[in-house]
Amino acid sequence: MTAALEIKNLHVSIGDLPILKGIDLLVKQGEIHALMGPNGSGKSTLAYTLAGHPNYVPTAGEVVFDGKDLLDLEADERSRAGLFLAFQYPVAVPGITLAKFLRQAINARYQAEDPDSKGISIPAFRRLLTEKMAALDMDPKFAGRYLNEGFSGGEKKRAEILQMAALEPKIAIMDETDSGLDIDALRVVAEGAANLNRASNMGVLVITHYQRILNYIKPDFIHIMLDGRIVESGGPELALKLEDSGYDWVREKYGSTEEA
Amino acid sequence: MSTGFTKEAVEKLSAMLQEPAWMLEFRLKAWELYANTPMPTTQDDAWRRTNLRRLKLDEIGPSLNGEGDASSVPAYMAQQLTEDKAGGLLVQVDGKTTNYEISDELKAQGVIFCDMSTAVREHGDLVKAHFMNEAVPVTDGKFAALHGAFWRGGVFLYVPKNVQASAPLHSALWSTAGKTFTHTLVVIERGAEAIFIDEYGSAGGDGQALHNGVIELLVRDAGNLTYAALQDFGSNMWQISHERGRVGRDAKLDWVTSVMGTRTTKAFQTVELDDRGGWARMSGIFFGSQRQHFDLDTQQNHNAADTTSDLLYKGALRDKSRSVWQGMIKALPDSQRIDGFQANRNLMLDKDARADSIPGLEIQADDVRCTHASTIGKLDDEEIFYLMSRGIPKHTAVQMVVQGFFDPIMQRIPFEGVRDRIFGRILEKVG
Numbered sequence: 001m002t003a004a005l006e007i008k009n010l011h012v013s014i015g016d017l018p019i020l021k022g023i024d025l026l027v028k029q030g031e032i033h034a035l036m037g038p039n040g041s042g043k044s045t046l047a048y049t050l051a052g053h054p055n056y057v058p059t060a061g062e063v064v065f066d067g068k069d070l071l072d073l074e075a076d077e078r079s080r081a082g083l084f085l086a087f088q089y090p091v092a093v094p095g096i097t098l099a100k101f102l103r104q105a106i107n108a109r110y111q112a113e114d115p116d117s118k119g120i121s122i123p124a125f126r127r128l129l130t131e132k133m134a135a136l137d138m139d140p141k142f143a144g145r146y147l148n149e150g151f152s153g154g155e156k157k158r159a160e161i162l163q164m165a166a167l168e169p170k171i172a173i174m175d176e177t178d179s180g181l182d183i184d185a186l187r188v189v190a191e192g193a194a195n196l197n198r199a200s201n202m203g204v205l206v207i208t209h210y211q212r213i214l215n216y217i218k219p220d221f222i223h224i225m226l227d228g229r230i231v232e233s234g235g236p237e238l239a240l241k242l243e244d245s246g247y248d249w250v251r252e253k254y255g256s257t258e259e260a
Numbered sequence: 261m262s263t264g265f266t267k268e269a270v271e272k273l274s275a276m277l278q279e280p281a282w283m284l285e286f287r288l289k290a291w292e293l294y295a296n297t298p299m300p301t302t303q304d305d306a307w308r309r310t311n312l313r314r315l316k317l318d319e320i321g322p323s324l325n326g327e328g329d330a331s332s333v334p335a336y337m338a339q340q341l342t343e344d345k346a347g348g349l350l351v352q353v354d355g356k357t358t359n360y361e362i363s364d365e366l367k368a369q370g371v372i373f374c375d376m377s378t379a380v381r382e383h384g385d386l387v388k389a390h391f392m393n394e395a396v397p398v399t400d401g402k403f404a405a406l407h408g409a410f411w412r413g414g415v416f417l418y419v420p421k422n423v424q425a426s427a428p429l430h431s432a433l434w435s436t437a438g439k440t441f442t443h444t445l446v447v448i449e450r451g452a453e454a455i456f457i458d459e460y461g462s463a464g465g466d467g468q469a470l471h472n473g474v475i476e477l478l479v480r481d482a483g484n485l486t487y488a489a490l491q492d493f494g495s496n497m498w499q500i501s502h503e504r505g506r507v508g509r510d511a512k513l514d515w516v517t518s519v520m521g522t523r524t525t526k527a528f529q530t531v532e533l534d535d536r537g538g539w540a541r542m543s544g545i546f547f548g549s550q551r552q553h554f555d556l557d558t559q560q561n562h563n564a565a566d567t568t569s570d571l572l573y574k575g576a577l578r579d580k581s582r583s584v585w586q587g588m589i590k591a592l593p594d595s596q597r598i599d600g601f602q603a604n605r606n607l608m609l610d611k612d613a614r615a616d617s618i619p620g621l622e623i624q625a626d627d628v629r630c631t632h633a634s635t636i637g638k639l640d641d642e643e644i645f646y647l648m649s650r651g652i653p654k655h656t657a658v659q660m661v662v663q664g665f666f667d668p669i670m671q672r673i674p675f676e677g678v679r680d681r682i683f684g685r686i687l688e689k690v691g
Contacts, residue, residue, distance in 0.1 A: 051649050052645075052648070052649070053645055054641075054645070074648065074654070075645060075648040075649050076648040076649075076650075076651050076652055076653050076654065076657075078649075079648070079649055079650055079651035080651040085649055087646070087649075090646070091640075091642045091643055091645075091646035092643075093643045093646065093647065093660070093661065093664055094664050094665070094667075094668075095661075095663065095664025095665055095666070095667030095668065096660055096661075096663065096664040096667070101647070101650070101660070102650075104647075104652055104656065104660065105647075105650035105651050105652055108650075108651040108652045108653060108656065109651055112651075146664070146667075163650060167650065167651065
């Protein structure tokens with residue numbers, strides 16, 4: 001059975017400030033969706049909310065993921081259920097190597113099934129890591145560095161996709177993965193996600209301002225977000241329209257009070 | 261019940277230990293000094309942050325009996341912690357030796373490794389020359405004097421000139437009675453080398469307990485000592501200790517301290533870099549929980565030019581625990597071209613925990629490199645969320661962040677077994 005992420009009339013506040021004002025979206029496994037919109041429209045709020053960040057409080061609506069009430073789950077449970085967020089700003093965790101972290105993340109999956117599990121064997125983990133890192137053009141030495149500490153922008157994003165590849169989610173959200181990347185890094189990262197979509201039928205929600213990343217990970221659906229709502233949905237042609245004419249027509253059409 | 265600390269008790273202790281006259285004399289002098297020294301109060305600079313008001317010293321009293329038996333020592337103590345099996349192993353309970361082994365090889369090398377009382381009787385001249393003489397004199401303070409009068413048990417390690425001890429030495433000093441006055445005296449002669457792991461623990465229980473210890477580490481020219489003191493006393497223990505290393509010309513002292521147990525710890529830890537080329541590294545790890553109070557007072561004294569000291573103390577604090585680290589680097593006017601570093605980093609796991617971090621420099625030379633750093637940080641919610649977002653349960657995520665915090669200091673500890681021991685204890689304390 002294919003899993004789906006179904007968002008219904010989702011309202012979310014940060015503190016007392018409403019940010020999302022009724023989001024409806026359905027992403028099925030195997031599909032690629034792009035969520036586009038100007039700064040401040042609520043795209044990243046949606047990403048963090050879905051990942052379970054405690055500062056983002058759902059006030060109405062529901063999210064069903066693979067048959068489960070997603071909003072009822074802790075962040076770690078959501079991940080183990082098969083949802084992945086590639087962060088726009090991955091957090092540095094000093095003192096924990098990328099390899100150790102990734103092994104712990106994989107073992108958490110074994111141990112959720114069987115508390116006595118010893119997790120993945122070291123040789124099996126090494127093989128997995130070597131293979132996935134090679135696919136992303138990553139220097140194997142990287143695995144021994146502290147997680148995201150002192151990583152360049154491109155290195156951080158590659159490390160995010162490496163985690164995605166190793167954890168094999170059913171559906172992945174990529175939050176502005178393209179920001180701050182040069183064209184080579186962008187290609188490696190976007191193609192990495194596109195390969196997972198093809199190879200393991202991963203569903204993808206690509207959050208971005210720009211059309212550029214969509215050259216490498218081609219969306220089936222495009223959604224435009226403005227002021228906490230999805231105001232327009234369509235096919236790939238919508239991205240090209242945004243590329244040509246920007247977001248002004250969206251604002252005019254849907255009456256945003258925000259600055260252009 | 262207890263006799264308290266009296267002159268008669270000094271005499272009784274010395275007689276019970278069948279000590280030579282010189283040691284009784286030494287004790288009585290120390291007793292005089294103790295009796296004539298006022299109890300430190302928070303008005304005294306060194307004691308500003310540790311209040312002894314609640315310590316009922318005389319209700320605890322001296323260690324005059326050997327109550328402990330070998331079976332009371334927990335299994336984890338005296339387990340092998342170094343890659344090479346210890347060549348000398350000494351286990352004591354309440355100052356009495358319950359297990360003692362030393363390899364023929366070490367004996368053939370002329371290495372002396374035995375309990376302090378045996379050393380006083382059998383190696384009197386050696387002990388007399390060094391005991392509370394060069395490193396921690398009884399004049400160091402009220403509790404150094406108390407120790408001089410009432411010390412009992414502990415370890416003597418002597419490595420003769422140009423001898424590299426063929427295997428590590430390991431001692432485990434356990435207390436059931438809650439009165440422990442152990443004395444560690446290490447003499448590394450010119451060009452000699454040794455590794456020494458020194459464990460401290462106690463049974464805990466109701467009522468107050470006291471550890472009034474002294475550690476003296478003498479590393480002569482071109483000598484090399486790696487010393488790790490792992491303290492994990494019971495939660496009723498008040499620990500007041502004076503610890504000092506002296507480092508000679510081109511000599512090295514690598515000193516690791518782990519502070520996990522006690523109700524209250526006040527430790528004075530000093531290195532004296534006495535001659536050119538001297539090098540000392542001090543690595544301290546502490547983890548406070550409940551209402552534990554750790555007050556670590558460190559000094560790096562550069563008494564000669566071209567000397568190097570590198571101190572890193574890292575601690576985590578949870579519940580209502582509190583730590584104080586007060587560090588000082590001193591350089592005399594002629595101590596040119598020295599390199600002194602001190603850093604203290606604290607990780608606060610609860611809002612009621614507290615850390616004071618007070619670095620200090622007193623530099624009288626002008627061509628020096630002295631730096632210090634001190635940080636007090638909270639557990640970062642964003643780090644925890646990031647780890648959780650990859651499926652790692654919160655509890656494990658917290659453990660990982662704490663582990664990450666300690667990782668840089670763990671890498672300074674040259675023994676995997678010691679690292680594992682300390683880290684295992686940290687994880688237990690994280691809960």
